[in-house]
Structures are given as C-alpha cells and as structure tokens.
Amino acid sequence: MNKKLYKTIGRPFINLPSTQKNKFNxxxxxxxxxxxxxxxxxxxxxxxCPEGSLIFCGKHNKAFPIIRQLVRMSARPFVLLGTRRDLSEESCLRLLNIEWEDEIPKHNLPEGNGILVLKPGGETNLMLKDCLVNWDSHFIIMCVGNGLQVDQEILNLLNGVGNYMLLTEMLYRSVKATDGIQLTPEDLLSSMDYILVSSIGTAGKELIKVLPDYEYEKITNTTDVSLHRDEPHEYKDGRHHRNGGGVRFSQSKSLESRCIFSQDxxxxxxDSNSMLIYNARYAHTWVAKIVG
Structure with a gap:
C-alpha cells in the first residue's frame, strides 16, 4: 500500500462514522x-526560561525540581520571598543554595542567593512596592497565598523587572484589590508568559478562561424506525398484507469552540500526578509527568 507523502488540507467530503477515540478532536x-x-x-x-513571568499552581514540593533547574539556567542569583508558613525550616525550598537570609526588604539586595522571610501585613506590602523596582539584579521567586498577596501595583512592578516566578497553593488567596482596583485570578494568569499547574482546586474555571480554544467537532447520531401496514390485497391463494418496516441510521457533524481542557x-x-504546562508566548500546551 502506498503511503501519503503529504497532509490534506480541510475536511473530507465524505466522513466515516466517528469512533469514541475521536481522532479529529x-x-x-x-x-x-x-x-x-x-x-x-x-x-x-x-x-x-527564567527571563520571563511564570506562575506555578500547586504544592511547593511539586515545583521544587522546576525551580532548581530554572535557578541553574538563570544568569542571576535568586531571591526567595515568603512568609514563615512558606519558608519554615522544614520547607523543601530551603534545600536551594541559600547564601543569606533577612526579614526586611531592602532597596538593594545583597549579592548571591538569598531568602526573605516576611511578616504579612500592610507595612510589608508598602516596603515591597518601594523595593521591587530595584530587584532586577535577581531572579525573584515569590510565594503567595499564605500571607503575601499580589495586587495590580505589585504585578506591574514585577512585570517591570521581568524575571520572576510566583508560587501559589491557593490561587484565590493570592490576589487582592487595592484602591478600588480589582485583580482577579484570571487577570493574574493572563499576564503570565508561562503557566504550570499540578493542582488548582476551585480556580480551575479561571484557568480555563485563559487557555486556548479549539474547534470541537460535535457528533449527533440519530436512528429512525418506520413501520407500515397496507390494506389487504386479493391473491389467488388468499388475502395478503404488505406489511414492513425499516431502520435508518444517520449522523450529523458541527463545529463549536471549546477550551482544550475541561474542569474534569x-x-x-x-489525580494522575500529571502537570499542565502552557507557554503563552507561543500558545502551546503540554501535559507532563515530572520525575526527580
């Protein structure tokens, strides 16, 4: 049998009935x-790459192998921000090569890899907003949702720096409104170059709004059964009814726009320990299982 050396463009004029595998979709x-x-x-x-904006949704231990690799790739030292709940002595994030530690944000960060264990509150937010603009010397890794939150101003400052990663175990707890400006989980996700998800909980519907759509081929199968009974007709051997019936199968197809993933x-x-990776710069999506 000859193999095709090219791919056809468009939809075939005649389609065989679609199977459950649904190769087209x-x-x-x-x-x-x-x-x-x-x-x-x-x-x-x-x-x-670490030279962009990235958010990871899920447990910190799931993010750790990825953070470790991004730190190796970065030309900058890293600064790790979080509350005591994020960065306790038992935290896997402390397995990174940390050279200094502090509890107060500084305008100019020390050289080398460091960690800032911050106290939640308005004063910390003000200090962060005052200092973030000067932190382009470091790859910023910020834990949010366990005391620290992102508002529109902090997000703008982070995007001005450009090289940062947000870690969140609970997306809804990670954003807040200030001065009447509402920042939603969808807004936060939409501003990212890269989105990685190992678990997202009830914020899945926000993620679906950000992921690409595709043309879904919807199949509708119908079955018609028809029966008929005629008046009797005279034959030389007696009376005979022309009774009968039939079954007709038909299939219709239509295209509709759907997100590439559902909440299910x-x-x-x-549940299968898989991770979703979305590169928003190129609108490409993968599902991966990370080991090690």
Missing part, C-alpha cells in the same frame, strides 16, 4: 504529551 486540541520526564527535559521541550480534565490530571 484530539488533533485539533494540539496538546503535547511528555511522559516521565526530568524537569530539565520538560523545560527544554516547552521553552520555559484538570481534576484527572491532578
């Missing part, structure tokens, strides 16, 4: 799969 979704990969391999495939899909990924 899977192709349209265009979601890559990365099986049992190291963090370094996954980052290489997906194009993530996100729950299944979490």
């Amino acid at each position: 899977n192709k349209q979704r265009n979601v890559g799969e990365i099986e049992m990969s190291s963090a370094a391999h996954m980052i290489g495939i997906t194009g993530i 899909d996100l729950v299944k990924m979490q």
